[in-house]
Amino acid sequence: MKFFAIVALCIVGLVSPSSAYKIYKADEVNCRSTPSTSGKVVRVYTPKDEISLVCQISGETIFKNALWGKTTDGCYIADYYLKTGSDGYVVGKCKTANKIKSNKKAGPIKDDYPYKEKCDSVDKWNYYTCQCTSFVAWRINSRLKIKFHNMYKGPNWGNANTWDNAARKTGVTVDDKPVPGCVAQSNAGKYGHVAWVAAVSGNNVIIEEYNWVKNKYSVRTVPKSTFNYIHVKH
Structure with a gap:
């Protein structure tokens, strides 16, 4: 295959919400406080609802789909249950503002991997790169x-x-x-x-x-x- 921390998510500089989307594959779907099934249920949507998204973000994987949409109600719904016409982003990515106390062991959240342009070779630790x-x-x-x-x-x-x-x-x-x-x-x-x-x-x-x-x-x-x-x- 394929930071003692307090983390808060917020939306920064969003554009107007997208077109409305419908629920499918379920009779009702929970919209949660975080993009994961452990998040608190904020409200429940049914196929009758028209759901507008302000942004999308990667979260817990639901049936091989890790994408979640943040709705105008301020909660997150798994993309797997939304009929957006795409398996990818249909609106902008959610911006995150992380309030994180520095932790020298974990370090910053960024792609600093040195082999990202040299995949499928063997690295100095004897693993295949980009794995x-x-x-x-x-x-x-x-x-x-x-x-x-x-x-x-x-x-x-x-x-x-x-x-x-x-x-x-x-x-x-x-x-x-x-x-x-x-x-x-x-x-x-x-x-x-x-x-x-x-x-x-x-x-x-x-x-x-x-x-x-x-x-x-x-x-x-x-x-x-x-x-x-x-x-x-x-």
Whole structure:
């Protein structure tokens, strides 16, 4: 495959709302306070409603679609249930203003990956570039100043779905308690997935990753329960 933090989302310089869209694939859909199913339900829409969007943002993946729309009611609805005529953005991206206390371990949220123009080669940590594993290996080296690689402390860390086992073999903590600057790890799918925990907000984590969207950088807000957490640096 593919920052102790307080995070607030706000809209900056938006244009007028888009055309109205309809609900489909469900009789009713929850519109939530955040772009994830862990967000508080603000209101419920039905196929009779005409829903106008002010912007769209990446959030929790719903049936392989991570896009959410922010409605004129100020809540977020999963794009999967909106009949927009597109699987991509139909209005502008939501602007986010992050009120985040600096955290040296997690660092800034930005695409600083050095191999983004050189995909499908082998990096210095023995991972394929533009893959999730290569990006996280880069972050561990650059942000945590740990000389991490594919054979870190002996075992082969391999694909993302074996990182948790390799971590346990080397005495690295794996748990369900995310902190900024740790590794989010999942065994889902053929190869699993790893990502960088940029911030923690309530029951959600903000992650940075590569190759969730093919060979590309992305930022998502997802429930904590989506991942295991590997604490390479305590």
